[in-house]
Structures are given as structure tokens and as C-alpha cells.
Amino acid sequence: MVATPAYTVVLNWLEEQLRHGKIRVGDKLPAERALAEHFSISRASVREAIRILDAMGLARSATGSGPQAGATVISEPSAALGWALRMHIATRALPVKDVVTTRLLLETQAAWDAASGENDDHTDRDDILSHARDLLDRMDDPEISNDEFHALDAQFHLLLTSLAGNVVLETIMVSLREATIGYVQETVATLEDWPSIRATLQTQHRDIFTAVTDRDGKLATRLLRDHITWFYSLVPRAEK
Amino acid sequence: MVATPAYTVVLNWLEEQLRHGKIRVGDKLPAERALAEHFSISRASVREAIRILDAMGLARSATGSGPQAGATVISEPSAALGWALRMHIATRALPVKDVVTTRLLLETQAAWDAASGENDDHTDRDDILSHARDLLDRMDDPEISNDEFHALDAQFHLLLTSLAGNVVLETIMVSLREATIGYVQETVATLEDWPSIRATLQTQHRDIFTAVTDRDGKLATRLLRDHITWFYSLVPRAEK
Known part of the structure; x- marks a missing residue:
């Protein structure tokens, strides 16, 4: 059985946001915790979504905490x-x-x-x-x-x-x-x-x-x- | 700072295996646990790698346990x-x-x-x-x-x-x-x-x-x- 994984809600949401210009290249994505709460999914699922975006050249993740932490939207296809x-x-x-x-x-x-x-x-x-x-x-x-x-x-x-x-x-x-x-x-x-x-x-x-x-x-x-x-x-x- | 995430070892390993014909389309990938042990990384990192392969049309994951469980290599670009x-x-x-x-x-x-x-x-x-x-x-x-x-x-x-x-x-x-x-x-x-x-x-x-x-x-x-x-x-x- 192939189930739709939880992380897909994040990807679909981001596509909508991009299409309507609500999120643009250079913007920060909301924190993992915030996305997890908003979509009622686990933080691990949010991280999977962000890893996929990284691999697709659509986000760049920085480690650590503070203002530099988190994922930024990029477009490097x-x-x-x-x-x-x-x-x-x-x-x-x-x-x-x-x-x-x-x-x-x-x-x-x-x-x-x-x-x-x-x-x-x-x-x-x-x-x-x-x-x-x-x-x-x-x-x-x-x-x-x-x-x-x-x-x-x-x-x-x-x-x-x-x-x-x-x-x-x-x-x-x-x-x-x-x-x-x-x-x-x-x-x-x-x-x-x-x-x-x-x-x-x-x-x-x-x-x-x-x-x-x-x-x-x-x-x-x-x-x-x-x-x-x-x-x-x-x-x-x-x-x- | 952009660090190389742990999951990349799994992706690089799979590319090598495919290039040398050791793994082919239709083959099962080793279980998450086995990959995590082999590369000394967390199971969460292995799962991130497999999610990326799913998203790239290179693997199809099935849920549950038993012989049908785990990820199969596909090629649906x-x-x-x-x-x-x-x-x-x-x-x-x-x-x-x-x-x-x-x-x-x-x-x-x-x-x-x-x-x-x-x-x-x-x-x-x-x-x-x-x-x-x-x-x-x-x-x-x-x-x-x-x-x-x-x-x-x-x-x-x-x-x-x-x-x-x-x-x-x-x-x-x-x-x-x-x-x-x-x-x-x-x-x-x-x-x-x-x-x-x-x-x-x-x-x-x-x-x-x-x-x-x-x-x-x-x-x-x-x-x-x-x-x-x-x-x-x-x-x-x-x-x-």
C-alpha cells in the first residue's frame, strides 16, 4: 500500500504560497515547530519536507539557532x-x-x-x-x-x-x-x-x-x- | 553555515550502486535499520534520504511490515x-x-x-x-x-x-x-x-x-x- 506521506501538505502549501506571491525567493520559511503545529504533523515530517526542498534546489537550510537558523527559499533548479x-x-x-x-x-x-x-x-x-x-x-x-x-x-x-x-x-x-x-x-x-x-x-x-x-x-x-x-x-x- | 546533511551518504552510495549495476530498478533497498547501522547515522536521516528518492521518482515506499514493506527502486523521472x-x-x-x-x-x-x-x-x-x-x-x-x-x-x-x-x-x-x-x-x-x-x-x-x-x-x-x-x-x- 502506498500512503500519501504527511510531509506532502507542506510541499503543497508552499507551492500555493509561491504561486500567489505570498512567499518569495529570499524569504525565510516558518520554523519547523510552527509548521508542525499549523499542519498538526510531526516535526520529523516537516524536516522531511524541507530536506526534499533542499534536494530540489528550492530551499537552503542553515544549522544552529538565532536569526540565521532555519530554511530560506531559493531557486537553483x-x-x-x-x-x-x-x-x-x-x-x-x-x-x-x-x-x-x-x-x-x-x-x-x-x-x-x-x-x-x-x-x-x-x-x-x-x-x-x-x-x-x-x-x-x-x-x-x-x-x-x-x-x-x-x-x-x-x-x-x-x-x-x-x-x-x-x-x-x-x-x-x-x-x-x-x-x-x-x-x-x-x-x-x-x-x-x-x-x-x-x-x-x-x-x-x-x-x-x-x-x-x-x-x-x-x-x-x-x-x-x-x-x-x-x-x-x-x-x-x-x-x- | 551550511553543513552536509547526514542523509547524503545514502544518496551517494545509491548512485554508486546504480552506476555499477549492483542495484537495479525493481530491487528492494535495504531496511532503514540496516542502512542506519551501516553508515552510522540515525534512522531519521535514512528516512530523509528515502523521502528525497520518493520525491525524485527513484523509490516507492510501502508502509507496514512483512515482505511488502520497505522501499523499491523505480525510475519514473x-x-x-x-x-x-x-x-x-x-x-x-x-x-x-x-x-x-x-x-x-x-x-x-x-x-x-x-x-x-x-x-x-x-x-x-x-x-x-x-x-x-x-x-x-x-x-x-x-x-x-x-x-x-x-x-x-x-x-x-x-x-x-x-x-x-x-x-x-x-x-x-x-x-x-x-x-x-x-x-x-x-x-x-x-x-x-x-x-x-x-x-x-x-x-x-x-x-x-x-x-x-x-x-x-x-x-x-x-x-x-x-x-x-x-x-x-x-x-x-x-x-x-
């Missing part, structure tokens, strides 16, 4: 949804091949929007591009570790995606990226010629960057597609 | 991720406009794949199409409620999407759909001429269905784009 997608991929319900195809679709659209400048109310375009260029310069340093390279690589792709100005698309992209970190790291570990592959990736990154900067949407889209498809082609067959 | 996206939309971090644009992108690609039959290892294509036709017939019944109409409408779109054969794309589509149920219902509530709009939606559904059945990807994509864009144009400006 990417890491939370990325973790959830990664878990579902681990169960084999979501194949890596389908993640890559979906990423390709979303990221090429983002590159098109970013390059063609259809979203030119994006006043910080120059700042974003200059930040992206810095990342590429840091990735050229042969001294940085593979982990650092991957982290900078992810940030570079994310910055270009953010230029498209669609928060949902960006969130899903970050989640998919987060979901495939394991696959990227495992792939790299099996590659004999990683230094030359890393150099090729950088050449591709620079060409994509130039196309976006030059507002050549068609070229940016094609280069990005080639870049992702090429890296995926290196994945050992067993992983696909 | 759609409802869980849909709920999470809906909450983030409620915080206003994810605008409805961006959800609609992203849905448009993913669903037109799915319609293209479904119609062009690039995924013809999909042996149950005929069954899916025949099921979709049944849904349309039921939606023609003027006696059904608006809620039933919306539910059947959602199922129809999902069935066509499933023909594309990309599980990740399908999961995200269902999640986005789940995330905008509130917006659809609120829109409909404000429309004076709902009966005629409902008739128009049905005409559009039938045309899309015919294009997919006839394997006309170009037409299916265009009709679907018009269908979604038209409905979104009816949304009161305040909601966008």
Missing part, C-alpha cells in the same frame, strides 16, 4: 535537476545517447539565438563574451588538471547558452551537462591521446566563440554540432 | 521532474514564456522524428497511432469535462512525442507539460469562447495526427508549431 537526471541515467532509464541528442538540439538552438542576437535586450553580452574568452585562455594552460579543464569547458558552454536568454533552456542544458559528467570523465580516462584531443577541443571552442562573436548563427550552429558529435564519437561503444 | 520544474516556475525563476519556447523546440523535433519514421525500430508504431486516434475520438465527446479534455490532450501530445523514441526528450517534454498545467487551466478559465476554442484545438489535433500518420514531417512540424503558438497567444498578457 540546475544542480538539483541535474542530480535527479543523473540518478535516472544511472538506473539506465535514460540512455546517454538520448541525452546527447537532446543536448545537441537545445544547445544548437541556443547558439543560434546567441549568435543571431535576437535577444539583444541582453545588455551584458559584451561582459559574457569577455568572460568566455578568459575561460578559453585559462584552458590553454597545459598545467591545469583534467578536472579543471572539464569544469572550465562546462562553464564555457553554459555562458554561450546563457546568451540565448531562455532560462528554461539554460536550466535543462545545465542539468543535462551535470547528468553526463560521469560519462565525460570515463570517456577521457580511456583515451590514449588525450593531449591532442584536448587541443582539438580548444580549436573547436575558439572557432565557435568567433562565430558567436561575429553573429554568424549558421556557422556557430554547425561548428557546435560538429564539436559535440565528434566528442561523442570517441565514447567507447559499451557506454552508448 | 517525469512526474518528479515535472513537479520540481513547476515549483521553480512558481518561484518566478522560470518564466512561462521560456517554458513554451523550449517545449516548442523539443516537441517539433519529436514530431519531425515521429513523422519521418527515422525511428522505425519502433515496432509498436501502429498501436501508438491507433491509441492516439482513440483519444481524439473521446475528446470529441461534448459531455466530457474540461479537466478530462486537458488530460486526454496531454496524453495525445505525449503519445506522438513517444513515437520519436528519445526517452530524455520525452521525459523533459512531460515535465514541461506537467509544469504548465496550472497555466493551461488558468488560461481556459478566462476564455469566454471556450467551446469554439476547444473545437479549433480538435481540428488542429486531427490535422497533426494525419500528417504524422502520412509521414509528412514538414507538415507535422509546421502544424504543431502553429497549434502551440496559437494557444499561447490566448494567454492573458499578465500571465506571460
